[in-house]
Amino acid sequence: MSRLIVVSNRVAPITEGKSSAGGLVVGVLDALRETGGIWLGWNGNIEPEPTQQPVTESDKNIDFCTVALTQRDYDHYYRGFSNGLLWPTFHYRIDLSRYTGDDYAGYLKVNRHFAQILASSLRDDDRIWVHDYHLIPLGKACRDLGIRNRIGFFLHIPFPSPSVLTTIPPHRALVEAMCAYDLLGFQTQTDVQAFVDYATRYLGAAVSGNEVKIGDRSIKVGAYPIGIHPDQIRALSKQSRRSKPLDALKSGLQHRKLIVSVDRLDYSKGLVERFNAFERLLETAPRHRGKVTFVQIAPPSRQDVQGYRQIRRQLESTAGRINGKWTELSWTPIRYMNRSYERALLMSFFRVSQVGLVTPLRDGMNLVAKEYIASQPAHDPGVLVLSEFAGAAAEMRDGALMVNPYDVQGMADALDRALSMALDERKSRYEHLMEILRKNDLSSWRDRFLADLGD
Structure with a gap:
């Protein structure tokens, strides 16, 4: 050979x-x-x-x-x-x-x-x-x-x-x-x-x-x-079920719903637009105020390239402005973390969340979208909100909620729909996507x- x-x-x-x-x-x-x-x-x-x-x-x-x-x-x-x-x-x-x-x-x-x-x-x-x-x-x-x-x-x-x-x-x-x-x-x-x-x-x-x-x-x-190997990701998502970081996340949520995003810190990922869409959700759907938390994990990368220093400053400024406007004594809307976590722990974060938000302005594939679905519990899966400009959209558009990342109101509407989606529809979408992930692993x-x- x-x-x-x-x-x-x-x-x-x-x-x-x-x-x-x-x-x-x-x-x-x-x-x-x-x-x-x-x-x-x-x-x-x-x-x-x-x-x-x-x-x-x-x-x-x-x-x-x-x-x-x-x-x-x-x-x-x-x-x-x-x-x-x-x-x-x-x-x-x-x-x-x-x-x-x-x-x-x-x-x-x-x-x-x-x-x-x-x-x-x-x-x-x-x-x-x-x-x-x-x-x-x-x-x-x-x-x-x-x-x-x-x-x-x-x-x-x-x-x-x-x-x-x-x-x-x-x-x-x-x-x-x-x-x-x-x-x-x-x-x-x-x-x-x-x-x-x-x-x-x-x-x-x-x-x-x-x-x-x-x-x-x-x-x-x-x-x-x-x-990806979906069954391996599913097993990985269960490894940190009793870890201190996951317990801390759950404790901080206090039974609120969780929107989660994980991206390398990069201007192609649409992070600022994503933050603005979450703020628009709070403005236009007031029933979610105090009831949902958005966790954005964005490990730093290529810090010696000017464009990356600029997007970091932008994100910190946007998150600070939104939290300054909407935070209550017992609730912080956005938790923005500019650091890395073990992969198994990230999969466990996906597993306990209700919405996975993957909205790059342009991406070759974006395996996070696939990992999010594979991490979900089959009996109570979350919903994937996905950019039409991610390569993954070609395979996943019939199961995810598709959005244009340049449309802030459209993303806010999709988040509202995802947070309110009935269990039967969530399970149907999840099962369809898992079939695709296993076929194209x-x-x-x-x-x-x-x-x-x-x-």
Whole structure:
């Protein structure tokens, strides 16, 4: 059996079964365990000199190969081009994107370095699976070194429409680099169509079924919505039933209803709009005042990027204003926590809540929406309020309450409906969504992609 070679920006070697592991880590590790192979990426360290040879740690049949970055590489490749340009642009926030030629050169340099490391350790029948926007040019860098193995690329974030993508100065070079892969995987059919639209309009591609032909290259493209293991999430949600943090949450609620949101602190998540929608609920549906609490957990991320410092200040200001206006002696409307919690504890928070509020302005998939449903007790499930701009909406729109995150009143109305929904309707929606989650679980995502890569 051929080995699997996984390349991602970060490598996450974990103890098998550790509860804090996210879906991507679990899915990749499962695939690597089956075939054996290598997981290559950055180790998160900044060193004065570039890593020439990766540090390798072996666990059973997997080699975890990691490299450090120099400060210059980090500034240009990671903080600059990846997260200062690609992330905001792919999430339709071109007002926050910034481009410099030095950042782009640094981005290409790190991708070439990863390709050189790969070239030194590949076997002829290895399959290579590259992940996410940090590594778009890696396939082309491998081809330039003469690597002819099957290489697939999966984009975890949205792929923007051509009119947005073309605001990136080297947009054509980026998409041409994507055409060096044998298989391109996206989260939704909308993302696939955006890529095809660009390729036909700007590269003169011909499309036949799920293949895009450019010159003598034929690239298979498809939607592979990433999933979860719903039964594992359900079990995880029960692990912290008697924990002190959960007891403290319940005690503070004093039998009030709970709306819960969990997001990495990011301007793409629609957090300020969400806070404003909750305030609108209090204004327009006064029966909920003092009867419902909104808990927002938003662990910090990328704090050295200007846009992230700005959204943190905005959120703190908005939460303070709303609480200052509506708080009573025995009730604080919004509990905003800018810190991390163990994953099992987060699932238990989901389980005891009546509403899960997942309203990104734009998101590739958003596994929180799926984890929220999987965490619910079947006999008394909560309601998912979901943004139509989350990738998860393509699968979950018939069971969730769909909202436009730019419509504050519409979100408030959905919250009102969710808090008032009868048990029979909640159970019907939950059962429908669980059927979808089990059908399109994490194993299905992984196996479909790797099967198509192996064709």
